[in-house]
Amino acid sequence: MAEATVKEAVIEKEPFFGKKEKKLLTDPLNDNNPITVQVLGICSALAVTSLVYPSIVMAIAVTLVVAFSNLFTSMLRTYIPKQVRMIVQLVIIATLVTVVELILKAFNYAIWKQLSVFIGLIITNCIVMGRLEAFAMANKPWRSFLDGIGNGLGYGGILVIIAIIRELFGKGTLFAGSPAAMNIIGPSNEITKYWINTASDHGVGAWFGSWYLNNNLMVLSSASIFIIGIIIWIHRSVNKKLVDIS
């Protein structure tokens, strides 16, 4: 008994970054992953994942949008009239998405061109709306913010895994078009725009040239539904906690 009261007292103090806060960050990465467990945000996981680099940018954008819309909604949660809460949430999300889009357009135009359609679609990404309704409307700002970061990373992690598989097998490249690939790989040669390129006759690609053919199915969005399915399968067979939930 005495122990329990002590514990409660500790929780009442609410440390800035305690166990509960840590759980908010790690839960969506595994036990409560937005894509594989909550099955939210599937559309964008199908659409943007044909290359790794845009997927990473998309993951960062979604993480920022979820985190900050969670934060603002949570700050306003006692003032938001219940009748119009969904619309208010949408206004907050749409504002943040437009902010992300404007900044991207000014500072990374090439990526903006590639992602402009999908960035607009963050507004309708179920993860954002879902977290606002399920978490931010009932929790304090700091925790909501962490929940947003956690869910954004959980979503982004899966996105990047799918993108790595699709780009590697579909196009035979990795990190195509990313500044890292362009700067690190060095000598000016059009073909070294990629880290790995199985289609080129230079470097690593030369070794693949004779026997390997890229899989065109991986290029199409439908491939990611198979990959998501397989990821969910693996996730559930590793993490037994998930099996009975659904």
Next chain:
Amino acid sequence: MHNTRYTLIFTLILTIVSATILSLLFFGTKDRADLAAKIFEKRAILSSVNTLLDKDVSKMTDQEVLDVFNNQVQEEAVDTKGNQIEQSQILAAGYKGGLPEDIDMAKERKKPEDQRMYPVYVFDNKGEKVYILSIRGNGLWDEIWGNVAVKNDFNTIVGASFDHKGETPGLGAEIKDNPAFSAKFRGKELYNDQGNYISVQVVKGGVKDPPHQIDAISGATITSNGVSEMMFRGIKEYEAYFNKQKG
């Protein structure tokens, strides 16, 4: 439960606040975004003469792109009869800035032929002129466009670069993503030995006429046909200009 009056005032304030933030940010980033868009275009134009540059376009910084463009490229605008178009006419057509680079090819395509204007970028390759032409056509899903650089014999293609609005990644989008596709255009010829204009065709199943044909992208027939059509019609519009330049 909040009353209607509160709800109205709350939503009003929220809307005004978000609208203010967005418009401030929009005007704050507009100059930078416009500049980024211009540099993006200029990179595309320069990548058609990539082999003639000291440095690969994709490795140039934004400033280097602008420097090369300012020092080595002269912009001109021409009509379909090959006449030069003045800045005032470009402004009159509704393009702010009045430079040939401000001409919107998508709008020009919809005009009647005798009113169209086209940009020509004359690239100075160590004293030798290379003419970069803008062309635009239709792919499978949406528009495709490109820049074709032609030697001063107005026959040999030095290089080309393509872009698209919404072709399928990995299939039609290869016209832009795969440098090997645009590289195939190098050294191709617009006129045959008899001097007839035939441009360059993208063909399936083996090239039979090497100076005028290149291999299509497998799985992207309609985009490939779109490139053929654009290469034929788009460059033909510059024919009058070629003849004037040849004198």
